[in-house]
Amino acid sequence: MSHWLVKSEPNTYAFADLQRDGRTVWDGVRNFTARGNLKAMKSGEEVLYYHSQEGLAVVGIAKVVKEAFPDPSDESGRFVAVELAPVRELKRPVALAEMKANPKLADLQVIRQGRLSVSPVTDDEWAEILRMAEG
DNA sequence: GCCAACGTTGGC
């Protein structure tokens, strides 16, 4: 099972919106690296939910409930979407600044490549972020 | 609000 991280601007679609909706189509990704990551997601895999622009923290865990399919918002047919459902809110948000300050997370892809909206998280990184959130 | 980083587009 792989783990992932997705970014969303909370004033556009916050984790609370996902909790309210129950599930959502994760569309609008227009970056080929991110597309590759979306295509690699398998049902049931868990995803860290990061708030960009405002919050700047991982706030919750979601899971993949539908694997990659053509992005309904993309007329070119080149991009894909998945569906995500909420798992739970973290006990405590883990801020980007904390992750940057943690040597165990030095290779976290979202830190190394800040603009990537969908990125993989290794098992060790996943465990470390959850430890930071929940002890 | 600014600016750096970087991915995509399009002309050649």
Add this chain to the structure above:
DNA sequence: GCCAACGTTGGC
């Protein structure tokens, strides 16, 4: 196929 120009993202 290269590369300059452009647009967008996202942290600060």
